[in-house]
Amino acid sequence: MLVHWEAHTGAPVTPHLAAAFLYEWYEVHLRIQDFGQIVESSRYYRVQAEQILNSPEPHMRSIASWLGVRVDEDAIAAMLHPERSPFASPGPDGSIFAGSDPAFLRDPRPHPVETPPDLTPPRQFATSGALWAAVADLAEILGYGRPQP
Numbered sequence: 001m002l003v004h005w006e007a008h009t010g011a012p013v014t015p016h017l018a019a020a021f022l023y024e025w026y027e028v029h030l031r032i033q034d035f036g037q038i039v040e041s042s043r044y045y046r047v048q049a050e051q052i053l054n055s056p057e058p059h060m061r062s063i064a065s066w067l068g069v070r071v072d073e074d075a076i077a078a079m080l081h082p083e084r085s086p087f088a089s090p091g092p093d094g095s096i097f098a099g100s101d102p103a104f105l106r107d108p109r110p111h112p113v114e115t116p117p118d119l120t121p122p123r124q125f126a127t128s129g130a131l132w133a134a135v136a137d138l139a140e141i142l143g144y145g146r147p148q149p
Contacts, residue, residue, distance in 0.1 A: 001021040001024070001025075002018065002021065003103070005017070005021070019131060022131055022132065022135055023131060025135065026131070026134060026135045026138060029138055029139075029142060030138060032046070033138065033141065033142065045063065045066050046142075047059065047063065048142070048143060048144075049113075050113050050115045052110075053110050053111065053112055053113050054112045054113065054115070056079075056080055056110055057076060057080065060076055060079045060080065061076055064076065064079065080110065081109070082108055082109070082110065083107075083108040083109045085108075088104075088105065088108035089105065089108075090105055115144075116144065116145070118145050119136040119139055119140065119144065119145040121136075
């Protein structure tokens, strides 16, 4: 969110704005976690984008299998090439967010991402003590801050 904000507005991220972004992450992921608690486990499949980007083939195969769609080599190969999608392009002119993640649209292929080694707050969030503690607790429940498989 920090990079996206700066790229689209040219304005620096203030501590207040960084805290708002942090709260947004928390609120969205808390709702996802809460939803997962009330639906049948067979109807809920949680993934971490970082795991998919860093090891896409086995995760796409697992997701496709859970969805009950094709898992043959051709199907998985197609899933691994989102740059071939008609949606892998900027949105309409004048769209503030250009339809998607501008970094992705510059090169719309999956790229490995660095996962945080732990739940130490980045410097932008150092002043958000109680909020960061809540985020870190939820992030740990969601599997962050632990060694990735």
